[in-house]
Amino acid sequence: MSDSSISRTLCDYCRLPIPRAWWSNSAPPSSREPQYCCLGCRVAAQITAERSPDQQSRALLTRLGIAIFLSMNVMVFTLALWSQDVYGFDLGDQATATLTDLFRYISLLFTIPVLFLLGQPLVVNAIQSTLQGRPSTDLLISVGILSAFGYSAVTVFRGEGHLYFEVVCMVLVLVTLGRWIEAVGRQKANASLDQLEELIPPVVQKLNDDTLVETARDEIQPGDLIRVFPGERIPLDGEVISGQAHVDQQILTGESELKGVDVGQAVYSGSLLLDHSLTLRVTAAPREDTLARMLEIVRQARLQKGRYARLADRVATLFFPLVVIIAVAATIWHGTQTGWELGLMSGLSVLLVSCPCALGLATPLAIWNAMSRATRAQVLFRNGDALEQLARIDTICFDKTGTLTTGETQLTSLIPTDATTTAELRQAAISLAEHSSHPLCRAILADESAPSISRLTLTDVAQIPGKGVSGRAEDSGESLLLGNQRWMHEQGVMIPSAFESQLQDNADDGLLVYVAQGQRLLGAMSFAEELRPETETVLSELRSQSLSLEVLTGDRQQRATSMANTLQIPVQGELLPDEKAKHVQQRQAQRHRVLMVGDGVNDAPALTAADVGLTFGGGTDLARDSAGICLLGNDLAVLPCLIDLSRQTMRTVRWNLFWAFGYNVGGIALAAAGQLNPVISAILMFGSSLFVITNSLRIPGFEDRSDAQERETSTRETTEERTATPTEESSSLETVTF
């Protein structure tokens, strides 16, 4: 998809691009007036506007209500007239004729307001969109309705012939309701994204020479100073100039850990400031900050179409002219063969029964809905294609470090030589480790099983990159070494072969670090990578989803094998990044569809090579990722749910498309044959839209996790209606936190 598609004008209600003129390539003219993509969005937007706290004019809703009431009356009188045709009234000729006439006039009388109430918006919308180069069937429906009304009105005054008032009324009501429901469905599918967006305050406190000025967020420039108060969301990326506080970055990283920030540190937009106020120097312009970039990715993802969406799109573009041709043809055929009344009715039926909604919305609605749900679970899809591909994978390749493991190392055992004790070994190691920030040293210090131990005072501490740490003990004056085997050899430390074999038994796969005092070896320490707590469950769940799993790692084959044994999963060791990509391509050559799960930097080639790539990561490094899916939450446990969600979504999409094709072909054929009353057609169209929309919005997945939350959201909606303004922060949080 080209970038230009993103810069299109968006509908002001459903936030989707307004289609271009179908005969030209220019985007619709942008004006200050709100623009809507269809009648439904226009109606829905007005209704939402009316629901604003002050609840001023409720014109549109009341209009719709009155129109429904009048239409029902017209329908009843029409039924009365029809009943008389069917079995006659027993009132005598004169009385029956008078009654019939009365009913005809009443029908006319009731239809006129309906025509104004609902016909006017329909006609206006149809004309507007036609002028903007997007003619829709609305235009032809308007023409059909007006002709039906004109014909019936003439009939009333002539006193003979058929009336079509009920067609006029019911079609207007059902078309309005149908379009409106479509719009609500579209908007619902996108709703959770907007909830994220609403988190950012539109107005920020800018610091101008020690005075605070309320400034629109969009007007802030990088370099400006702003102040953020506790309880607020940080509006823009910035560097702390003064103040100390805790922030919750869950929205960006998925981890609800509190992070302390201090002068000089960076904070990211969207994080929640908890306890003290901070003064920040803004480092990124509005719309280029972290949260905005994250939202932009999701928004672009919505606009980029997958395979099914493109298919539906192509059909939908053909659909409009095709329906118009069929409708006109049916009108002319029945008009010349039987009579123009039937011609008009069957033409109208064709237009009404055809449900471009089912075709055009079946796919995107389901996919947006799935993406919105995923976003709520801290999973970002780069585009719809990624979701479609994820549903089709049969093989998953995992990276090891940082993916199946936490990336942290753990001290697993201390192995002293025969001449030393564990305590002695530990004391030396801890004393040295204290002076280094190397991950292994941190692991030594973090070892929870260690008893508290007095440390040796060291002098001349040196950290030698790639080798180890050395120092001199003050009391004994002897040098202490903590480092790898090669370094020990270089320093002339002897490692007895008996000890080597003892190590083989004890530490089968781990990293080894040696500790020496002077030339004498004290012992060794072995480390292992810590598996993520959820790894094993996730792997077994994935296996039960009939996926074949393997691990690709750059680590030594020996360690790979030991991991294979623990996890019961094939592991390929000693692979360079390029070789991982090659391995993925090999699998693809064997007609497998591969999901690569890895970190964004080292595994980039493999992620790109795979059908879909999935990485972990905070919002900060989203933009450079080469993967289609990003787990912001750093939680591997969502993967099985995610695969379920994508499979369910694609199942719904296929079923929707199947329904849409079948329904439209069958319905249009019947209508063109003159076998469908326009009222029935309108009811069918309404039902079909409703079916497709509810079907798409009801995709299960993330059910176990988001079920309660869903309920919470719906109750929130109800209470929102009652209490005019709910406390925004708390309610929005509910939907974002997990």
Place this chain on the structure above:
Amino acid sequence: MEYVLILIGGLLGSSHCVGMCGGFALSIGSNSQSAMSNTGRQLVYSLGRIFTYAFLGAVAGFAGASLKNYAGTLINVSAFLSIAAGLLLVWQGLSIIGWVPGTETSTSGAPCLMGSFFRNFLLSSRSSDMLIAGILTGFLPCGLVYAFLALASATGNFLSGALVMTLFGLGTVPLMVLTGLSVSALSIGKRQQLFRAAAVVVILTGVLTVSRGVAFAASRQSSSPVPCPFCHTDTASESS
């Protein structure tokens, strides 16, 4: 006799409605100042509902009539519709008592889309909006309404269809209004008894309808005058 049963069916059956639609009645009441104005709002709301029921009844009656007109020569439409309607009523009656499994979970999904539309009217302060809210409530999916609609279609006449549904609607007024006024005159135990009574009436209506359908079917075959199901033995003894 049957119309009385329908009225009572509505009256008692609405103990079931209160569970479903009582919330609406309550939200209507929540926005009014005095009990007097609240009663007015409740009545207007109920009027709206009855209007929709009558409308649906007329449509159903007409549909039954046209069916008879089109297919009357092929099958005995009156008998078929009566039996179907009667069985539906019995089924609803049983599900009110709770003897039909899996009827607890319904009414979700589609109505939710309409929900936001709805609430605007329910919480409005104008009585015209109350009427519209009532009219829309009438369209909400409800098993009991469908069962009585089937009965309306079985009458095979659009006026009688409307009458059946109007009576049903009138029957539902008292309890709905009381609920709207938050009168909790009914203890849970009372409510249970009412449920059971409602079920019995609905089932009775159903049985009556079925037997009439069977009678229709029999009359078609034997082309004898329509025997009343209750005095069937009498007519039989008379004719013999």
